[in-house]
Amino acid sequence: MSTEATALFDRGGRDYDTLVSANPGYHRDLARSARRLGLPGGGRGLRLLDVGCGTGASTRALHEALPEASITAVDGSARMLARARDKPWPATVRFVHADARRLPEAGVHGPFDGILAAYLLRNLPDPDAGLRLLLDLLRPGAPLAVHDYSLPRRNADRLLWHAICWTVIIPAGRYVTGDAALYRYLWRSVLEFDTPPQLTERMRRAGFARVRTAAMSGWQRTLTHTFLGNRPDA
Ligand SMILES: C[S@@+](CC[C@H](N)C(=O)[O-])C[C@H]1O[C@@H](n2cnc3c(N)ncnc32)[C@H](O)[C@@H]1O
Numbered sequence: 001m002s003t004e005a006t007a008l009f010d011r012g013g014r015d016y017d018t019l020v021s022a023n024p025g026y027h028r029d030l031a032r033s034a035r036r037l038g039l040p041g042g043g044r045g046l047r048l049l050d051v052g053c054g055t056g057a058s059t060r061a062l063h064e065a066l067p068e069a070s071i072t073a074v075d076g077s078a079r080m081l082a083r084a085r086d087k088p089w090p091a092t093v094r095f096v097h098a099d100a101r102r103l104p105e106a107g108v109h110g111p112f113d114g115i116l117a118a119y120l121l122r123n124l125p126d127p128d129a130g131l132r133l134l135l136d137l138l139r140p141g142a143p144l145a146v147h148d149y150s151l152p153r154r155n156a157d158r159l160l161w162h163a164i165c166w167t168v169i170i171p172a173g174r175y176v177t178g179d180a181a182l183y184r185y186l187w188r189s190v191l192e193f194d195t196p197p198q199l200t201e202r203m204r205r206a207g208f209a210r211v212r213t214a215a216m217s218g219w220q221r222t223l224t225h226t227f228l229g230n231r232p233d234a
Contacts, residue, residue: 052117103137157223
């Protein structure tokens, strides 16, 4: 049942939090994407899904943006999910070990009032099918925020990605975890993934309406984005 990606996160995910804490923009940018869902007030009465929740960083961002919402957080890596569950959470947050491609089979049913998919889509073997499944889980009009690396075609941005991976991310991954496989996979998967226009087109093709992108700041400005779309109104 595990994908190449979830198996890598099971192996290399033990020190995930240590590594992301060295990137000051990581949590700030997830918080931006959670707020960009544009959901009202404190979220009272809303049901949200955090798909590919990992160690819970994106779940925390959702909870802080919408503290009164109930959140279902799903991940396919038992080890990442165990780290998430170990953190303090209110009773409104529940974690489910499941493959994002088979959520209804795991008892995760819509309709949700909003979905955050942070660094997930790039890891799915069939991102189109993944997007269609997420669309089906949303209530009409409700938003999806895809938060991920998506490199523009420009050489300068691709060179920046190579430089960051080979001088910082991969050496740090090897130093902290003793195994850089997860971080080499990150480097490669981002290079192979969609450019921003390709990803917005992919979301439209899957059936999302009002598809748009929003930028980050700092060194990730051209590399990481929020891609937003809504299930069309009924
Ligand atoms: C880079 S982590 C991001 C975690 C979290 N969203 C965050 O922002 O910190 C990506 C997560 O996606 C999960 N993942 C990848 N493919 C998956 C799949 N098919 N089903 C469920 N989870 C998956 C991995 O196990 C991993 O925990």
